Amino acid sequence: MSERSIEFWLDFGSNYSYMAAMRVEALAERFGVKVQWRPFMLGPIFESIGWQAVPFVQQELKGAYVWKDMARQCEKYGVPWSKKPSVFPRPAVYTMRVAAAYSSEPWLGEYCRRVMTRNFVDDRDIHANEVAVEVLNRMGLSGVDIVQSAQVEPRKSRLRLFGEQAKALGIFGAPTFFVRGEMFWGNDRLEDALAFATSDRKYR
């Protein structure tokens, strides 16, 4: 039997991506499912849909609610949380480029969690190669080497390629999960996606 897996499409600036990133590996392990990380830039997707800004920012009422929901859901799931970051959504091209370049590395999950925690818990900038270097060094890796080689082709283009794949897949938000070609949108559907990964059925 082939290995059961789940694609996890995330943007470092997305708050519900953060919640899912903090949960996905431990939960997937319980289900016996492998996580395939798919960092991609959500901004160009929103632009292509015709949104001028993140929905939570553009829609005032929904925006106010979202941060309440984040506090509640993080508490429910035991995910660290403080408050809405002072910059939202935070750009993260450099740190995400590293994530995309090394998306299959065993340390990728920890790297993503550390960078996203820096944004959503510590309220600090994540839009610089120096941040990637610092995070990787703290993980006991060679930050400078990894970040430098992430800027060499074909690795450098992987973030853009994931973005093009996301668009081709019809992704319209983050986090999004794919299991055997089936889309599951949002942190609220993570458990459903994992249950589907361990089943043998097909959805209509």
Added chain:
Amino acid sequence: MSERSIEFWLDFGSNYSYMAAMRVEALAERFGVKVQWRPFMLGPIFESIGWQAVPFVQQELKGAYVWKDMARQCEKYGVPWSKKPSVFPRPAVYTMRVAAAYSSEPWLGEYCRRVMTRNFVDDRDIHANEVAVEVLNRMGLSGVDIVQSAQVEPRKSRLRLFGEQAKALGIFGAPTFFVRGEMFWGNDRLEDALAFATSDRKYR
């Protein structure tokens, strides 16, 4: 101790309102919580936010996904489902006016479930007083009397009043739940809202 209760804000044309309407009373009973039905028109809310159409209709990608999600979630929750209604969103002013006029009646939940099932399972029109009469008659009630008296003030204006309250409360979608003044948005938050109703804590 005062009675624990949950306000359930719904629009008959909203598909996730349908899912919540089919679940709320049985679930609330398990939690020992009373349901206060709050039928309101979502259209004017969307207009005041600046949306020209239902988000699922306006955003093509999300629209395609939503009906997959509906099929999956209804199966998960054991709620009857067939497919996207041929008219969406279906107008329902007349049947909702009756619901709003008699929102505290013990038969209200069953009335809502029957009307919404007619829309989302049977794919039939729900925008007529005759529909309300038929549904009420099948429930063993005096349909004509109830529908006629729903058109007498102050009962007639209750649907409009609920709409004004919804706007004042900052409601931006349906279903929405309120417990002790705290908003919970979406069918996915029903369990959280009920858990909060049975707790003594306050959210930030």
